[in-house]
Amino acid sequence: MIHGKPLHHAIHTATLGAVLAGGLVLSASAMAAPQGLYSADELMDADVYSTAGTAQIGEVEDILLDNDMTVRALVVDTGSLLDLKGNQQFVVEAGKFTVETHNGNSLEEIEYQVNIDLSEAELVQQPAYTNDWWQNARQGAQQAWENTKEGAASAWESTQEGASRALDRIGQALENVGEKTQDAANQ
Known part of the structure; x- marks a missing residue:
């Protein structure tokens, strides 16, 4: 008995905690797995359509990747298709477009x-692809990357410490049971 609970319950609880902690790591890895294979060369200059209409509203000018090479956004060049003055380029974040x-x-x-989940009016409200936007986004992405690495390292250390403490408690409980069994056998 440990804290009023049978030993097998304590072992089961500690094992379940370790499996769940490991499962969270596996789930995060599984979510990062690619869902298909795409050619960046062929994606460049692909026609872009709004899901709200049937007319072409631009083409892919650039593909923006983050530190782990995940597509973060596409740059859509509207050219003269939206009756805007001059060529306009807008950043459309992942999650707001699909590729057919x-x-x-x-x-x-x-x-x-490329089909974007934005109307033409919503597209022109997206960030303009300029040097200022690039500098700000690059710095923000780098800071987010550093925060993620620090958070992941901290979570891993906490998981290791918790698992180590649980295993220590299990070992101590097993040792106590062994001693009690030995004492009972000697009597």
């Missing part, structure tokens, strides 16, 4: 169409 593949069985004929 045409002729995907042939690398020579593959084509992409």
